[in-house]
Amino acid sequence: MLTGYYDCSGQSHDSKFVTLAGVIASDSVWHTFNHEWRTVLQRYQLSEFHMTDATSLKRAFSPEFGWSQGKVREVLWDLWAIFGRFRATDRFRFGTNLIGSSCTIPMEDYRKAKAENPYLRSPEAICTQFCVGVIPRDIDSDITHPEISLVFDQNEHFRHPIYRNWERFRNKRGAGWPKQIKMIEKASSSNTPPLQAADLLAWTMNTNRPEYAYGKVAAMLMLEHYSKKYDYETIKMRFQNG
Numbered sequence: 064m065l066t067g068y069y070d071c072s073g074q075s076h077d078s079k080f081v082t083l084a085g086v087i088a089s090d091s092v093w094h095t096f097n098h099e100w101r102t103v104l105q106r107y108q109l110s111e112f113h114m115t116d117a118t119s120l121k122r123a124f125s126p127e128f129g130w131s132q133g134k135v136r137e138v139l140w141d142l143w144a145i146f147g148r149f150r151a152t153d154r155f156r157f158g159t160n161l162i163g164s165s166c167t168i169p170m171e172d173y174r175k176a177k178a179e180n181p182y183l184r185s186p187e188a189i190c191t192q193f194c195v196g197v198i199p200r201d202i203d204s205d206i207t208h209p210e211i212s213l214v215f216d217q218n219e220h221f222r223h224p225i226y227r228n229w230e231r232f233r234n235k236r237g238a239g240w241p242k243q244i245k246m247i248e249k250a251s252s253s254n255t256p257p258l259q260a261a262d263l264l265a266w267t268m269n270t271n272r273p274e275y276a277y278g279k280v281a282a283m284l285m286l287e288h289y290s291k292k293y294d295y296e297t298i299k300m301r302f303q304n305g
Contacts (some may be wrong), residue, residue: 064245065201068257071192071221072114072269075186079167079281083190083221084265086257086286087211088161089203093257094151094163100256103141112142112259114210114253114266116294118275132274139278142263145253147285155202160286164197165268166190172295182305188224189293189302195225197289206264210245215247216258 067087075081080166086095104112109123116122117135149161168186177183201209215222226247233241252258267278268290282288293301 064203064210064212066093066214066257067195067198068214068261069191069219070252070257070258070265071190071219072262075168075170075173077172079170080269081170081268082165082265083184083187083194084163084165084261084268085194085197086161086163086264087198088151089201091203092149092159092161096145097256099148100142100260103138103145106141107138109138112138112263114262116274117264119188139263140281142235142260143278143281143285146260146270150285151199151287152247153251153258155200157179157272158202160202162197162198162199162289163264163282164192164194165264165282166291166293167268168293168298169295173293173298175295176294176298176302179299180302180305183298183302185224186304187221189298193224193291194258197299199287208243211243212245213247214250214255214258216252216262221276222233222247222249230254245274263268279295 064204065087067085069085071081071083071085073081098296117138117173118123120130120132120135124135127196149159165269167188168189170186195213196209200255229241229244229247233244233293250258264282267275267282
């Protein structure tokens, strides 16, 4: 079975950009990934990882615990290296199929398009449609359309659009993707390493802070990563009917 984990950066009502990011792989891959992610955190005496805390040197990343921007970059590189070890390869020959997805919307562009098209779907629906559509082959089975579980952070509002459609169509004949999805659930990122990984990817693709520009390079090099940015022109062309 495949399991995808999704987290966002930014809020549509008060942010310049909103980004949803996801990481998806077969369950056997996540079993090993979780162990390696936790091993890195233990090395830095961390129980969990949150990008906003790390970059602002708050809570567990406070200077009183010996943290600095330089030390944050060290742990980030170690976490990106885990992505690199699990990066999906041609024909998945190394026994991993981990891929990532991210979708970013500049909210000024969205509001301009929304003013011209009142029926335009929400930023959350646009991003979720793209990110959930990025699916690798399941290396744990030979099934053409394997079951998929989707996991969103427990406070993640991006879950609502796809959950409503899944609930509406999953029991109908010929439902397509709603039948392939086994469940859509919420979890706490505090004890779920793949959600922490999705948080890292979402923050990286959302921010324009120059001191973390290397993160975008890492996101492309270390991870088979499908990224989309829906600016004004792209929104108008792709969502003419809402």
